Amino acid sequence: MKIAITGATGQLGQLVIHSLLKNTAAENIVALVRNESKAADLKTKGIELRYFDYDAPETLASALSGIDKLLLISANEVGRRTPQHKAVIDAAKQAGVPYIAYTSLLNADISPLGLAQEHRETERLIKDSGLKYTFLRNNWYSENYLGSVAHTVEIGTLYGAAGLGKISSASRQDYAEAAAKVLTSEGHDNKTYELAGSTSFTLADLAKDIAEVSGKAVVYQNLTAEDYSQALLQAGVPASLVDVIVDADIQTEKGAMYSESKDLENIIGHKTTAIKDQVKAILT
Known part of the structure; x- marks a missing residue:
């Protein structure tokens, strides 16, 4: 079982891989990265690195060869996510990847957040692809509120x-653990999980x-x-x-x-x- 992770050197991607290593061998994990020099620590753990650049769509399908499960971590360039995600989904289909998990947004179908539209579009592209899927609809990361805690204390x-x-956020580690559990267990095909604290x-x-x-x-x-x-x-x-x-x-x-969803705590236990x-x- 080969599991590939996009954005593997990003904050969430690294945590997902760390969680995966608790459930599966390093040889089963493929880190899809744009800059291999940033992934040297993953390579030392025995994880295979493959070059993967959303903006070079012609190279993506070959990088997904032999992959059984793909985790598409939403790209970080707001406003460019949909075409980038489409390139990955098309490549997955071309490469014969049977399953894709996608980190979406809490209540993406009805969320009023400006960020929600690209997630809605990506979910539709995945459904239309015919691939089996799981939508991991992550709520806000608690870390989003904690970047300037020391400064907050300083100014009071x-x-x-x-x-x-009210904010039902969770830690990035919680979401990563959920993704890893879904990728290494059964019963998640074509499911949508509302993940919140x-x-x-x-x-x-x-x-x-x-x-x-x-x-x-x-x-x-x-x-x-x-x-x-x-x-x-x-x-x-x-x-x-x-x-x-x-x-x-x-x-x-x-x-x-x-x-009030308990999907996240139910998945991570x-x-x-x-x-x-x-x-x-x-x-x-």
């Missing part, structure tokens, strides 16, 4: 525009957690979308990323990040990582 304020919206929090709750862990006063300040956009731009966040972050908060207030535990890992 967590900024956002999510109001009292076991518990939910508001950004005010997160500010409280940060305060408790750090021992410093930290409060949540809710901004208008316009003010939050300006604050992020002034902090040097790229404009394209600002749009994604602010849209996520606006839709969070409307319920887009909240889910335990509760997902509490965001407060991740804050502790960063600050202590």
Whole structure:
């Protein structure tokens, strides 16, 4: 059984491979990478590397030769994902890959998030391909809220525009573990899983957690979308990323990040990582 992972040197891809190694031998894993020098550590583990560039579609089918299961981790270039994903799906079909798992977005079919459209388009392309599939509809990564925790402690304020919206995020490790379980077990063909955290929090709750862990006063300040956009731009966040972050908060207030689904904890066999535990890992 040969399992191939796209984006294998990315943050999620590396964690998926680490989880796969707990369930299958290294010789069964193929890391699809654009830059092999970044994958030297994977090679030392006995994992086969194959060159794989979404923007060189004519090379993709040969890289998928002999693959039994393919994990398509959604590309990171927002706005270019659909054609890139189409190239991979077409190549998988050409190479005779029978099954593809895809990291989609929570409630992709109805999600109001701006990011959802490319996920909807990709899901449709996979269904139309005739391949067996599993849609791993990942909710937001908790790490998305934790990149500047130390700075938040320093200034005593967590900024956002999510109001009292509840967030059912999970750690990147939780999602990676779920992907690995699905790829190494049976019964997932043509299934769609809504993957979300076991518990939910508001950004005010997160500010409280940060305060408790750090021992410093930290409060949540809710901004208008316009003010939050300006604050992020002034902090040097790229404009394209600002749009994604602010849209996520606006839709969070409307319920887009909240889910009662237990698909994720059922697949991994335990509760997902509490965001407060991740804050502790960063600050202590």
